[in-house]
Amino acid sequence: MNAVPSPELPHTLRAHLDDYADYLRxxxxxxxxxxxAYVADVRSLLEYLCTGRAGATLEELDLRTLRGWLGGQATAGVARTTLARRTSSAKGFTAWAQRTGRMAVDPGVRLVAPKAHRTLPPVLRQEQAADAMAAAESGAAQEDPVALRDRMIVELLYSTGIRVGELCGLDVGDIDGDRRVLRVLGKGNKERVVPYGRPAEDAITTWLRAGRPALANERSGDALLLGRRGGRLDQRQARSAVHDVVRAVPGLPDLAPHGLRHSAATHLVEGGADLRVVQEVLGHASLATTQLYTHVSVARLRAAHDQAHPRA
Incomplete structure (x- = not known):
């Protein structure tokens, strides 16, 4: 997959960008x-490098240029999380360019990324999650194939905390019904085993019995989740299913699949699950990422105390 080059870039810089895209992929x-996302960030950097410089080369990309590129975005009000990602993109590109002989030195070594504010999307309270699951189950009562599928989507996302991309990538053979676990292929092609509960088991069983056969055709292959035309369900359709289910319950915040993942993780921590276990379930590379959920739980505890205790 080659990058779509910006017409403002000289041919040599376009070639470097294409090569970097191939390297990433x-x-x-x-x-x-x-x-x-990474290629778009680097293209923006290279376009900045070319501003006022005809025929700019990578050797002209220095620390001052990198800082000027990021500084301009910060002044324009770009979010800190976006700046942190773009800093990472730039550092990855300059390291690759130096390693492959395209630059004599790596100016990104001294570039410091702004610390992103680590926040979570809205999460459901446990009773709200139960209401959402009940709404999905009620919608599937008539055994309409799409309603059965959508019930399984929300049940699996909440029961397992897997990512929506991991969900859509599941095959039928990835389900171990005897042990009630899924074999999930996560980021970096790392495989992990994730348990699911009895309500999710019921949703899977009903989908495989009455939902999937009604949608399956020659395009389906081994995909667990199918679209209306029988092909593997894509992430956009899964997101729409989650939004539709959540909107059906008055008073719930509008939630994407990632919100169900965060709700699952928060409720695991609130229920006393060991952080290492939660880390394994979520597929986090670092425990520090998982520890964010302890902050959420403490914040909820603080709020409950302030509201209920007479001497809070």
Whole structure:
């Protein structure tokens, strides 16, 4: 997959950008979405490098240029999380350019990323999650194939905390019904086993019995989740299913699949699950990422105390 070059870039810089996109995809095995985001960041950097410089080359990309590029975005009000990602994109590109002989030195070594404010999307309270699952089950009562599928989507996302991309990538053979676990292929092609509960088991069983056969055709292959035309369900359709289910319950915040993942993780921590276990379930590479959920739980505890205790 080659990058779509900006017409303002000289031919040599366009070639470097294409090569970097291939490196991310073929050697680093990054997802399509990740490659697109990183390449867009680097293209923006190279366009900044070319501003007022005819025929700019990579050797002109120095620390001052990197800081000027990020500083301009900060002044324009770009979010800190976006600046942190773009800093990471730039550092990855300059390291690759130096390693492959395209630059004599790596100016990104001294570039410091702004610390992103680590926040979570809205999460459901446990009773709200139960209401959402009940709404999905009620919608599937008539055994309409799409309603059965959508019930399984929300049940699995909440029961397992897996990512929506991981959900859509599941095959029928990834379900171990005897042990009630899923075999999930996560980021970096790392495989993990994730348990699911009895309500999710019921949703899976009903989908495989009455939902999937009604949608399956020659396009289906081994995909667990199918679209209306029988092909593997894509992430956009899964997101729509979650939004539709949540909107059916008055008073619930509008939630995307990632919100169900965060709700699952928060409720695991609130229920006393060991952080290492939660880390394994979620597929986090670092325990520090998982520890964010302890902050959420403490914040909820603080709020409950302030509201209920007479001497709060």
């Amino acid at each position: 073929l050697e680093r095995d990054r997802s399509v979405h990740t490659v697109r």
